[in-house]
Amino acid sequence: MDLPLGYLFRGLDDDQLKRIAAVAREVSMENGEQICREEEEAKDLYILKTGAVELMTKVENDVELPISILQSPGDIFGSGVLIAPYLYSLTARCAGTGILFRIEGSALQKLMGEDRDLGCIIMTNLAGHFFARLKESRQEIKIHFNTLLRSYR
């Protein structure tokens, strides 16, 4: 099985990628289906093969704030499986019928423990990804701040 190469697996060699593909399972998803929910225990990592997935966070009551839409093969969500306390940080919902690869967090952790190079590459990629998202998120806060500044001038 060929996994689409998302940010998390960049820099891994063919043998390492094969070991990861060996623990991945293809699952189909239907439009509107909830795949994982914010704050729940993170058990699986997901990689998009086809279709689209919307990531959201709960704001208040039943209002959800969209964070991003994943629609490129290799896009990843559920990375809470790799970070204590192992919770999903966002809710994921299918926004376009398609196929996902699902990898059990425990299986991935086992591979990372057996091959520390693999573990180090994945955690470096993950840190880089969060760092980039953090900069984006701060950028949004700056925009709000600028709007506020201008309204006081």
Add this chain to the structure above:
Amino acid sequence: MDLPLGYLFRGLDDDQLKRIAAVAREVSMENGEQICREEEEAKDLYILKTGAVELMTKVENDVELPISILQSPGDIFGSGVLIAPYLYSLTARCAGTGILFRIEGSALQKLMGEDRDLGCIIMTNLAGHFFARLKESRQEIKIHFNTLLRSYR
């Protein structure tokens, strides 16, 4: 030299901590002094020993938005040394005369390459740290969003 134990070095054993302490240098900082600047090449990682450091981001023209104040021994900044493209993401300014430990990024990368366990632990800690900051940052956006929601009701 005893390094105060910040989030980045949690889970390392005594021998690993000694190797890191061996490449750390103590430097003093004066109130108001700029230690590193947003967007510049990240060469050094800093660990607070005493005093306080304010982290900021440039909003527009000369306006800076404060992001956080570090004042606990072991607080770390300059983690851009560990993430490509190796730039500082924030400006750091001394907000209380004190002492820092400075570690050259290249020396830390060398230790991480020689001991993959050490590298894996540090990158896991770093990913966890960014993940927590990202959640905080999204929380701020939620607050803005809620305020906006209420103003339309």
